[in-house]
Amino acid sequence: MKKITVNLKERSYPIYTGARLAGLGSELAKFKFSRRVLVVTNTTVKKLYFPVLRAGLEKAGFSVSVSAIADGERYKTLQTVNALYNECLRAGLDRRSPVIALGGGVVGDIAGFVAATYMRGLPFVQVPTTLLAMVDSSVGGKTGVDLPGGKNLVGAFHQPAFVWIDTSTLKTLPARQLINGLAEVIKYGIIGDADFFSLFEAKKLPSYEKMVEASCLSKAKVVEADEYERKGLREILNYGHTIGHAIETATGYRKYLHGEAVAIGMNAAAAIAASMGLLKDSERRRIENVIARAGLPVRFDKTIAAGKILSLMSRDKKVVDGKLRLVLPVKIGKVIVKAGVSPEVIKDVIGNK
Ligand SMILES: NC(=O)c1ccc[n+]([C@@H]2O[C@H](COP(=O)([O-])OP(=O)(O)OC[C@H]3O[C@@H](n4cnc5c(N)ncnc54)[C@H](O)[C@@H]3O)[C@@H](O)[C@H]2O)c1
Ligand SMILES: [Zn+2]
Missing domain, CATH: 1.20.1090.10 (Dehydroquinate synthase-like - alpha domain)
Known part of the structure; x- marks a missing residue:
C-alpha cells in the first residue's frame, strides 16, 4: 500500500493506493469518529463490493447502514440528496459519523455533498471503484449535483478524511x-x-x-x-x-x-x-x-x-x-x-x- 498526502493544512489527508476494501474498517477505526457509519453506493456496485466492505467495517466494530441509489448520472440530483438526508436521519448519524462513498464519480459527488451539508458537515471517506473516480473525482474535495439546467451547478468543497483505492475493483469495470x-x-x-x-x-x-x-x-x-x-x-x-x-x-x-x-x-x-x-x-x-x-x-x-x-x-x-x-x-x-x-x-x- 502506498500513501500520497494532499497537504491542505488542517484539511490535509492521505490517499491510499494499493489498498484492499476489506481493510478499510481498520483504517477508519484509527480516527475519532462515531461507530455508526453510512455507506452510500449504487445498486450495481453494492452487489459487487458492499459485502466485503461491510465485513471489514463490522469486524472493526462499526455499525453499518447502507443506502444504494439508482445507477446513472441522471440520478445526480437534489432529489437523491434529499432522499439520502432522510437515510442519514434514519441511520441515526451524529456529527462524527462518517459517510463512505463506495462507487464511481456519481456516487462520490452525491455522497460528498450529503456529507458536506448534513448537520453542517460529516466526516467523509472516498472509496472510488471506477478508474475515473480513482484518478480524478475522489481527490480534490469537489462535491455536488446537477440541475436540469446544467451539470455540477450545485455543490460544495468538502475534503475527505482519506481516499481508499483498491484497483482490484477495476476487474469488473466495463x-x-x-x-x-x-x-x-x-x-x-x-x-x-x-x-x-x-x-x-x-x-x-x-x-x-x-x-x-x-x-x-x-x-x-x-x-x-x-x-x-x-x-x-x-x-x-x-x-x-x-x-x-x-x-x-x-x-x-x-x-x-x-x-x-x-x-x-x-x-x-x-x-x-x-x-x-x-x-x-x-x-x-x-x-x-x-x-x-x-x-x-x-x-x-x-x-x-x-x-x-x-x-x-x-x-x-x-x-x-x-x-x-x-x-x-x-x-x-x-x-x-x-x-x-x-x-x-x-x-x-x-x-x-
Ligand atoms: N468531483 C470531481 O472533482 C469530479 C471530477 C471528475 C468527474 N466528476 C463526476 O464524476 C461522474 C462520473 O464518474 P464515473 O465516470 O466514475 O461514472 P459513474 O459513477 O457513473 O460510474 C460509471 C459506471 O460504472 C459502474 N461501476 C462503478 N464501479 C464499478 C466496478 N468496480 N465494476 C463494475 N461497474 C462499476 C457504475 O455503476 C456506472 O454504471 C460525473 O458525474 C462527473 O461530473 C467529478
Ligand atoms: Zn474530467
Missing part, C-alpha cells in the same frame, strides 16, 4: 468505462509530466496501479496549490474540457462518455495550439497517437456544427468577463491558459479535423 478513465490519466501527462506521458508510447501500457499513483500525485499537487480554484492554477486540469463539455452538451450527454469527449477536446486543443504556432506539430501528433492508442476518439464529430460548439463554449462555467479561456499545450508536460483565442482558429480546427 472496458468502455476503463478507457473513459484513461483520458484523464493521459491528461496528467500532457499538462505536467512528460516522463509519465512517454510511458504511454512504450509497447506496454503502465499498470493501473502506476496510473492511479501518478495521477493522484499530479492532482494532489494542483489541488494543494489552488484548493478553491481561485488562483487560476487548478484551471490547467480543464485541459480538453472546455471543448469536451461543449461536445457533451451538443450531443445531449448520450453519445460520448465524459472522458471520450475530453479526449476529442484534448486533441482539438492541441491542434489549436499547433495552428497558433504554440506547439510543434510533431508534439501534437504524439498527443493524438497516445489518445488514439488508448482506444479513445480523437476526431471531431462532423454531425456537430462548429457554430454550435463555439456558442456552447462561450457559455462555459470557466468564461470570465466574456473572454473564453483555453488551456493549450505548448509542449508535452506543459500547458498555458490562453484568453481570447480567435473563434476563427477554433472553427478551423473543428471544421477540418
Whole structure:
C-alpha cells in the first residue's frame, strides 16, 4: 500500500493506493469518529463490493447502514440528496459519523455533498471503484449535483478524511468505462509530466496501479496549490474540457462518455495550439497517437456544427468577463491558459479535423 498526502493544512489527508476494501474498517477505526457509519453506493456496485466492505467495517466494530441509489448520472440530483438526508436521519448519524462513498464519480459527488451539508458537515471517506473516480473525482474535495439546467451547478468543497483505492475493483469495470478513465490519466501527462506521458508510447501500457499513483500525485499537487480554484492554477486540469463539455452538451450527454469527449477536446486543443504556432506539430501528433492508442476518439464529430460548439463554449462555467479561456499545450508536460483565442482558429480546427 502506498500513501500520497494532499497537504491542505488542517484539511490535509492521505490517499491510499494499493489498498484492499476489506481493510478499510481498520483504517477508519484509527480516527475519532462515531461507530455508526453510512455507506452510500449504487445498486450495481453494492452487489459487487458492499459485502466485503461491510465485513471489514463490522469486524472493526462499526455499525453499518447502507443506502444504494439508482445507477446513472441522471440520478445526480437534489432529489437523491434529499432522499439520502432522510437515510442519514434514519441511520441515526451524529456529527462524527462518517459517510463512505463506495462507487464511481456519481456516487462520490452525491455522497460528498450529503456529507458536506448534513448537520453542517460529516466526516467523509472516498472509496472510488471506477478508474475515473480513482484518478480524478475522489481527490480534490469537489462535491455536488446537477440541475436540469446544467451539470455540477450545485455543490460544495468538502475534503475527505482519506481516499481508499483498491484497483482490484477495476476487474469488473466495463472496458468502455476503463478507457473513459484513461483520458484523464493521459491528461496528467500532457499538462505536467512528460516522463509519465512517454510511458504511454512504450509497447506496454503502465499498470493501473502506476496510473492511479501518478495521477493522484499530479492532482494532489494542483489541488494543494489552488484548493478553491481561485488562483487560476487548478484551471490547467480543464485541459480538453472546455471543448469536451461543449461536445457533451451538443450531443445531449448520450453519445460520448465524459472522458471520450475530453479526449476529442484534448486533441482539438492541441491542434489549436499547433495552428497558433504554440506547439510543434510533431508534439501534437504524439498527443493524438497516445489518445488514439488508448482506444479513445480523437476526431471531431462532423454531425456537430462548429457554430454550435463555439456558442456552447462561450457559455462555459470557466468564461470570465466574456473572454473564453483555453488551456493549450505548448509542449508535452506543459500547458498555458490562453484568453481570447480567435473563434476563427477554433472553427478551423473543428471544421477540418
Ligand atoms: N468531483 C470531481 O472533482 C469530479 C471530477 C471528475 C468527474 N466528476 C463526476 O464524476 C461522474 C462520473 O464518474 P464515473 O465516470 O466514475 O461514472 P459513474 O459513477 O457513473 O460510474 C460509471 C459506471 O460504472 C459502474 N461501476 C462503478 N464501479 C464499478 C466496478 N468496480 N465494476 C463494475 N461497474 C462499476 C457504475 O455503476 C456506472 O454504471 C460525473 O458525474 C462527473 O461530473 C467529478
Ligand atoms: Zn474530467
